[in-house]
Each structure stands twice: as structure tokens, then as C-alpha cells.
Amino acid sequence: MAGIDNIRSGQTLTTSTRNTSRTTDSNSSSNTESAKSTSSAAQDAVSLSSQGKAIGEMHNQMASQPAFDKAKVAAIKEAIANGSYSVDPEKLADNMVKFEKELGGL
Numbered sequence: 001m002a003g004i005d006n007i008r009s010g011q012t013l014t015t016s017t018r019n020t021s022r023t024t025d026s027n028s029s030s031n032t033e034s035a036k037s038t039s040s041a042a043q044d045a046v047s048l049s050s051q052g053k054a055i056g057e058m059h060n061q062m063a064s065q066p067a068f069d070k071a072k073v074a075a076i077k078e079a080i081a082n083g084s085y086s087v088d089p090e091k092l093a094d095n096m097v098k099f100e101k102e103l104g105g106l
Contacts, residue, residue: 048056079085 076085
């Protein structure tokens with residue numbers, strides 16, 4: 001049985017239960033026991049809505065893309081190293097205020 005921590009993207013979660021019963025034949029003269037085991041497996045299933053499936057597809061698309069633009073990072077590093085990188089303080093301040101307003105609802 002897969003634990004919730006071991007689930008990977010795209011895998012299904014299945015659980016099974018096993019019932020074992022033992023019967024004893026006490027009517028026999030040799031006093032022997034006969035054991036009978038039965039097992040039944042029940043499976044749980046999960047279904048996702050169309051919105052859930054769409055979110056899963058978006059997640060897969062995002063996971064397949066790099067988290068950042070390596071070329072842009074390299075260009076910024078080079079600009080910082082050679083002293084040509086400049087920061088517009090007005091634009092930076094405006095973006096910081098905008099970011100704070102977006103976080104205000106959280």
C-alpha cells in the first residue's frame with residue numbers, strides 16, 4: 001500500500017484490505033482442524049473534476065519549463081560584473097509598492 005508521502009505525480013493511490021477467517025471442524029474423530037482463508041480486495045478510487053484536471057495539466061506544463069531564464073540571469077551577472085547594470089530607483093519603488101498591495105489581501 002502506498003503512503004500519502006510516497007505518491008508521485010501521475011500515480012494512483014490504491015488501498016486493499018484483507019480479511020482472513022478460520023473455521024474449525026470439531027466433529028471429526030481425529031480432532032483435525034481445517035483452515036479456510038478468504039481474502040477480498042477492495043479498491044478506493046478518486047476522480048477529479050475538469051477544473052482539477054486542468055490545474056494538473058498546468059502544473060505539468062510549468063514543471064517541464066525552467067524556473068528562471070538562464071540567459072537573462074547570465075546577462076545581468078555580466079552587467080553587474082562590468083559595472084554597466086543600473087537600477088531605476090523610481091521603478092523599483094513603484095514595483096515594491098505594487099507588490100505590497102498585492103500581498104495585502106493575504
